[in-house]
Amino acid sequence: AARPVTVTVTGAAGQIAYGLLFRIASGAMLGADTPVRLRLLEIPAAVGSLEGVAMELEDGAFPLLSSIDISDDPWVGFDGANVALLVGARPRTAGMERGDLLAANGPIFTDQGAAINASAAADVKVLVVGNPANTNAFIAMSNAPDVPAERFTALTRLDHNRAIAQLAKKTGVAGTDFRRVAIWGNHSATQYPDISHVTVAGRPAVEVINDQNWVVNDFIPTVQQRGTAIIKARGASSAASAASAAIDHIRDWARGSAAGDWVSMAVPSDGSYGVPEGLISSFPVTCANGEYSIVQGLDVDEFSRGRIDISVAELEGERDAVIDLGFA
Numbered sequence: 001a002a003r004p005v006t007v008t009v010t011g012a013a014g015q016i017a018y019g020l021l022f023r024i025a026s027g028a029m030l031g032a033d034t035p036v037r038l039r040l041l042e043i044p045a046a047v048g049s050l051e052g053v054a055m056e057l058e059d060g061a062f063p064l065l066s067s068i069d070i071s072d073d074p075w076v077g078f079d080g081a082n083v084a085l086l087v088g089a090r091p092r093t094a095g096m097e098r099g100d101l102l103a104a105n106g107p108i109f110t111d112q113g114a115a116i117n118a119s120a121a122a123d124v125k126v127l128v129v130g131n132p133a134n135t136n137a138f139i140a141m142s143n144a145p146d147v148p149a150e151r152f153t154a155l156t157r158l159d160h161n162r163a164i165a166q167l168a169k170k171t172g173v174a175g176t177d178f179r180r181v182a183i184w185g186n187h188s189a190t191q192y193p194d195i196s197h198v199t200v201a202g203r204p205a206v207e208v209i210n211d212q213n214w215v216v217n218d219f220i221p222t223v224q225q226r227g228t229a230i231i232k233a234r235g236a237s238s239a240a241s242a243a244s245a246a247i248d249h250i251r252d253w254a255r256g257s258a259a260g261d262w263v264s265m266a267v268p269s270d271g272s273y274g275v276p277e278g279l280i281s282s283f284p285v286t287c288a289n290g291e292y293s294i295v296q297g298l299d300v301d302e303f304s305r306g307r308i309d310i311s312v313a314e315l316e317g318e319r320d321a322v323i324d325l326g327f328a
């Protein structure tokens with residue numbers, strides 16, 4: 001039988017984790033042939049609630065779930081982690097500016113980066129979901145000098161999936177017929193969902209849609225503001241869709257992305273497309289053999305360039321702020 005993979009999830013008593021853990025246990029993330037050991041991390045105040053989640057996981061009687069451990073100590077929780085899903089973060093509360101949010105999350109991701117550095121498995125793959133996700137990932141990466149930087153990633157797959165959903169709705173064509181959607185930049189309202197390379201059933205999507213006004217004034221803002229629209233409609237943040245996108249991100253990274261297509265991941269830049277090296281920014285990537293590569297050689301037109309630059313400038317501002325605060 002295959003050896004179990006150790007998956008650490010932080011914020012494990014939260015809403016996203018509630019959508020995530022049962023799917024990990026069912027094999028949706030690592031495959032029906034891969035047993036999983038779950039290591040669940042929470043802050044002390046949420047450990048009681050997490051015990052309830054663990055009871056429900058037991059009651060799922062998942063054949064692939066080989067063990068569940070609970071901790072409030074990152075130095076315990078990341079021990080042996082092959083996959084680390086950093087979901088927990090300090091939420092933005094009323095009156096909090098972006099700078100306050102960075103300051104509140106800095107210590108969490110500094111500690112978790114150090115703990116991953118000291119105790120995770122040599123092949124650890126890290127996905128940060130907790131916001132501000134790109135910069136939290138940057139902090140964790142900066143505090144894990146012995147882990148290859150490219151193992152630190154942040155979630156923009158939800159934005160990618162949201163873009164496909166909007167394209168499908170606009171055209172009446174199934175989402176599975178769209179290829180080569182790309183999200184660039186930060187997982188924030190400045191992100192750039194790019195359809196300039198998209199094909200739909202083999203034809204250029206821009207020709208099929210033939211409506212630049214829709215792209216600029218409807219599609220892009222709808223994808224950028226989708227989280228806010230869901231909070232308004234549901235009275236709570238998107239949780240199940242974020243969990244589903246996290247599953248997609250790790251599944252494709254670990255098991256490969258579809259031939260002829262790509263996916264979006266926020267990863268440390270290697271300088272591609274003029275994004276400063278080391279910044280954790282979203283790119284189109286392909287995945288094979290447990291590794292991702294940034295898609296090279298794409299034409300970036302003037303419109304796209306301007307949009308990418310805006311989001312990258314925001315990321316540089318966040319990076320400089322956390323460096324000033326001493327977190328990186």
Ligand code: NDP
Binds near residue numbers: 012015016237
């Ligand atoms: P959720 O599980 O709903 O969200 C967790 C994080 O994911 C938030 O930072 C949230 O950002 C972010 N996120 C990223 N993308 C999305 C998206 N598309 N939609 C919604 N959220 C997104 O939050 P809960 O408050 O339910 O749970 C968080 C848990 O984390 C709590 O149980 C808390 O105790 C725990 N926690 C654990 C820590 C640890 O393990 N060390 C540290 C800090 C907290 P946003 O706030 O912007 O929506």
